[in-house]
Amino acid sequence: MQGFKPGGTGTTKMPGLEVIEQAFPNAIFPLGAVHEFICEGQEGSAASGGFIGGLLGLLMQETGACLWISTSRKLFPPALESFGAAPHRVIFADVDKEKDLLWATEEALKCEGLSAVITELRDITFAQSRRLQLAVEKSRVTSFIMRKDPARLSSTTSVARWKILPAPSVNEAGLPGVGFPHWQVELLKVRNGYPGCWEVTWSAGKFETQQKRSGALTIPLDGQRKTG
Template identity: 35%
Template sequence: MGDLRDRIASLEGVVAKQGECLPFGVSAIDAVLPGGGLARGDLHEFAGGGAGTVDGAAAALFVAGVAARTNGKIVWCLTRPDLFFPALAQAGLNANRVIFVESDREEDVLASMEEALSFGGLGAVVGEVVRLPMLASRRLQLAAEKKGSLALVVCSWRRQTEANDFGQPTASTTRWGVSVLPSEELPVPDVGRARCLLELMRSRAEVIVGACDDKGRIDLPTESIYGSHSSRRSRHSG
């Protein structure tokens, strides 16, 4: 049966991605991800946990940290040149590694992503959009599969109505919500590592992590794992 599955996958042009994952090095996250990390050759979708720009910026920086831990150039496609280079560096991503592709329309952002993914040989391809349509997500997924590229989409919103679109079906392998939390307290007054809440939508898990350091790595603070969405709701209502 295993040989038959391999033959079918070969006929369909599907490349086995076993072992081709980018782990976070945090067991609470890697344990719930297929393959133990973010699969290369797949599309992964990120968004701020709320409609505000602060959470949106946190999602972009989290993606920058992911990209920082890859090898090779990063193509970052967007409509607004509003990325703050020192913040990227703080998340571990050197701006010299990034090729920025600016477009007037989101349709062109998605098209640029697809072309970059089809080129191959890149550390990651990132795109910032307000909404990721199902058809576009399928095209990105197929392009990522073809070359084994890592595709990362950041959904950034300006209005609450746009935020409501997140959660609609897409072809993304994983979907993440990133929300800013108060910094972890340290013995030094007014100093603390930034923290965020990661919501792994498909796995229905939530984890509090320390924001990316200058190597793109995250860690688990003392207060870390909530578990499921329902457990978080009960905790906050108590």
């Protein structure tokens, strides 16, 4: 595709997600690209929100800021703190119309001062996603799109399509109650990479990727497949 550049600079690593990174070209989590998350229902949105919160914590580090754009936001800001992202450095833009949503996203993606832009939307067409991709290529801002309508899945230019489903939590041996947040992370589509399925836990302030679920595609261990 025109203007497509693989991966980042090769220095950014996502601690705890090394196994998933193997699925991406050159085994690098692509920053400065559009990631798509399929959210099924409130529970799916909550699971995606937690996973994205963990990613934001890694992206924003100590000073960064990000913009969260949505039409009907249910996110509870204090919860982001437990996923390592400072809630006071997240700016929320609550727009009325879906049209303004995409406009605001594109404007935000042109701004190099942001670490990431999160957009909650129902549907996005290929042409609209291409505009976002062009903006992202110039500014190298990472874009996360949460698609709330899994029934209508059109193809987009995004570099990865994720699906985060809640999974039974993991308890430490012998302890009662609800354990650490646990998700089934599916990578449905990866540009020049290998789709797969993993189990990820958020414990002690970082990701932990567990064994790959059976039935997922095999990935060459070196992860050095040449990109096209």
